[in-house]
Amino acid sequence: MSIQWFPGHMHKARLEMQATLPKVDLVIEVIDARIPYSSENPMIAELRGEKLCLKILAKADLADEAMTQDWLDHFESATATKAVAVTTKDIPTIRRIKQVVHRMVGDRSGRMINAMIVGIPNVGKSTIINVLAGRTIAKTGNTPAVTQRQQRVNISDNLTLLDTPGMMWPNVHNANSGYRLGLIGSIKDTAMxxxxxxxxxxxxxxxxxxxxxxxxxxxxxxxxxxxxxxxxxxxxxxxxxxxxxxxxxxxxxxxxxxxxxGGLGKLTLETPQTMRREVVLTKAAVAEAEEKAKKRDEKRKKQFRAKQKAKRKSREMEW
Incomplete structure (x- = not known):
């Protein structure tokens, strides 16, 4: 299933994120513990570059615990990246995110740490923000695209969060990822x-x-x-x-x-091995599609030039 759900506010959010990223110390990306690969936004990885990143595997209470640990180990193996698993009910663990951020950024001599928190729609980002802030700041809901504009949230302990709208990417090329996103409710039901x-x-x-x-x-x-x-x-x-x-x-x-x-209990829909396999297959499929599109465009150009040549020849004969 190919997902093409990219409302106008998401395009705006991407531009705003691109403009703001140079001013932040760290990116916090909230992903779904049931589909850590499919709920990662490749656009965010492209925009943040080498900037520090904390991966938060949300809704871990719905995921297979052993597989969640495999994913934590996978993310921790990357440079400049840390990872923690949280549930919306485990308030102490969510609050400890502040300490993780401080350790990652290092000694700032009392200066404010600016972190951008991002994630796809309906991943639990707003709930995490509200727990960290100790008050209701961000709207929460079980439908995608609840937050639709950036907002700055002052957290205690010299930490400020820049909350961004839940953002998909224009085309989910990996069909399996599209199915998984639809399955957990990260895209609107009208788009699936x-x-x-x-x-x-x-x-x-x-x-x-x-x-x-x-x-x-x-x-x-x-x-x-x-x-x-x-x-x-x-x-x-x-x-x-x-x-x-x-x-x-x-x-x-x-x-x-x-x-x-969660009626089926704790389950995870992909593994790091799944990710590595599908990354290769998706790249090959995209390359093949691009090559077909290129050949199709070349054929159309040749047909157009042939028609133009025929028209010129016809006019010359009339003269």
Missing amino acids: DYTDVGFFAARYFIEHYSERIAERFQLDEIPEQELEFIEAIGRRRGCLGKSNMVDIDRASRILINEVRT
Whole structure:
């Protein structure tokens, strides 16, 4: 599934971020612990360059603990990067983010530390800001794009946060990342197809979480095919229409909602190994698409020049 959801305020936010980044000491990027790779905004990595970065794996209470540790180790191996996992209920851990920031930036002799906090929509960024500030500063919600403008938040201990709108990137080239973003609710539902996302989730759960799915939906056996899987869920949850046929869209919505609300327990939808594999495949796919587009443009130019030449020749013959 190719995601192309980039509202006008996100384009504005990108320009504002680009202008403000040179003035900040550190970038705090909030990502979803269930999809640390897919919820990383490549545009942010490109803009921040070598600037210090703290990765916050939010909603860790919904993610597989062992896989979360693998991701923390992965991020910690990068230069100028630290990583912590937090949940919205673990207030002390969120508050310790301030100490991590101070250690990363170093001794400032009492001077204010300016940090920019960024993240994709609906990743939990606003909740973290409110906990750090000790008061309600940023709006929170379960739908994407709640924050739509930059705001400066003064935190105690000589720390100021520049809050930015939740920002996607113009094109999610990795189809699997698009499905994962849709699955956890980081894009608006109007920009995705529930059935497509449901089938993607079914494929993944059949391979990785089959026993848990069977227990949750009280299935006697695990179907091997996506359609059978969705139909089995639909029958268990009463998603039946005419002629006792399963409503695939309704069943897919139920599966997606179970993921978003944590009904299926702690799960992670990708690993560092997954990331490395998909990065290679995505680069190859993008390169192939660009080459096809280049050839298509060249063909159109040749056709245009041939038509122009034919017109000139026709006029010369008339004279």
